[in-house]
Amino acid sequence: MDRMGDSTADPTPKVGAVRRTRSPAGTVRLAEVAAIAGVSEATVSRVLNRKYGVSASTREQVERALKEIGYERAVKGEIVLLLVPALKGPIFAAMCTAIESELNPHGLRAVICPVVPGSVVERDYIEVMLDAGIAAVVFLSSSNTLRNADPVARQLLESRGIPYMSVNGAFADSRTPVVSTDDWQAAEIAVSHLYDLGHRRIGMCAGPVGNTPADRRVEGFLEAMDSRGLSDAEDLVVRHHFSVDGGRHAADELLPLGVTAIVASSDDMALGAIRAATRRGLEVPKDLSVIGYDDSYMLDFTDPPLTTVRQPVESLAESCVRTIVTLIQNRAVQATEALIDPELRLRQSTGPAPV
Structure with missing residues (x-):
């Protein structure tokens, strides 16, 4: 008996959403996962395809069952949402370019969403993209940089089991990985x-x-x-x-x-x-x-x-993508903030103090 009562869910699961790490040619047997997790096959399907209607505790049971039998999510062809302030600043354009470059070898593609940090625009982008198959979200100097930011955007992601992380600032009330310049x-x-x-x-x-x-x-x-x-x-x-x-x-x-x-x-x-x-x-x-x-x-x-x-853009991008891929594959990551050292670039606007 399905604990969430969602037996009316789509009975034709997208079984290609994950693969067996011990046998790359194999695909998920929903009945096997459902038996281990103690839920219906429809619930397993909803978790795999990140659908609404599954509680956090049930989702965790299914994820544990997937991990137990050695499956991980495939990442090819999926979308990573980058929530970033307006791109007129060279630093944000450089970071988005670097992250996109690091994502490509993993079969992931970035969708860049310029937002006003902490505004409803973040939530709107997430709502629009939820059913487009996004694999993860990166808060890149957006609402993660603000005290007491509206949590609705993050709550939407958490309700669908979509992983997210932050760059250059952590959410005070969220245990998700962060990478920042020191x-x-x-x-x-x-x-x-x-x-x-x-x-x-x-x-x-x-x-x-x-x-x-x-x-x-x-x-x-x-x-x-x-x-x-x-x-x-x-x-x-x-x-x-x-x-x-x-x-x-x-x-x-x-x-x-x-x-x-x-x-x-x-x-x-x-x-x-x-x-x-x-x-x-x-x-x-x-x-x-x-x-x-x-x-x-x-x-x-x-x-x-x-x-x-x-700011060490390349190192930030590398660390960010390494974390994102790990999250997408449902493997454990430390919910801590990694600090990366910046470096001095000497040009001609500094000189000896005037006498």
């Missing part, structure tokens, strides 16, 4: 570089409060300043949007405070800080050093070329 280390790298150049009055153009990467970079900045005995660092942090205008407005507040260097939470903010400095008749890096965060090839062509802390 934002604390990024701030340490930036401060260390400027300190070695003789700067002692270092300000920060930080991202908005409540954004996980922005908050972490501020924490790292304050720790780095404190470890070097630089007092009043909290007074030299200005929070604003991740944009050129945000960086300009933040720098307009910092420059009257006598800073000789600025650490920015994004390259856009760094370029905005340079704009604010030049409008005041200051030269970069003669009068003010500026260091950004993210990195792209276009920074070689700014005036001056921008020194930045580079």
Whole structure:
């Protein structure tokens, strides 16, 4: 007797959805899985094809039965949804391209969905794509970066047994894998570089409060300043949007405070800080050093070329896809956050502190 009472489900299961790892040519025998799990064949079919109408506990029973007899989900030809902020930022375009490249050898294809983090657009994309056979979802600097984000999008995935993970920020109330750039280390790298150049009055153009990467970079900045005995660092942090205008407005507040260097939470903010400095008749890096965060090839062509802390895009993509494939194959992964070290990219926007 089916414990979920869903015997009216589609009686013609898509048995090609999984394969036996011990015998690649074989396919799932629904009766065998149903007997082990103590459910109907229709319920097994619904779990395999990620249909509605199966409780979380019953779904787990079926998944355990599949694992017990040595089956794993096939991944060829399935879709991975990438939920990402607008692609006008080079860093997000680079990450999506890198993830897509890593997915291809596994027979997976990325569908890129630009969203406003935490908005209903995330939920709408997921609802539209649920019946298109998505294999997994990656929250790439979307609602996973926000405190108290609406959980509806994740709940939809969980109700269908579709795995998901996050990049650059974890959901506080979800035990799913995460891979992130080490934002604390990024701030340490930036401060260390400027300190070695003789700067002692270092300000920060930080991202908005409540954004996980922005908050972490501020924490790292304050720790780095404190470890070097630089007092009043909290007074030299200005929070604003991740944009050129945000960086300009933040720098307009910092420059009257006598800073000789600025650490920015994004390259856009760094370029905005340079704009604010030049409008005041200051030269970069003669009068003010500026260091950004993210990195792209276009920074070689700014005036001056921008020194930045580079996010390790390729390593992030590799780790992300390795985790996604493991989740799709219903194999265990650690629900922890893996931190990947960033690196300094020296260009010409930083120099010795003015005498």
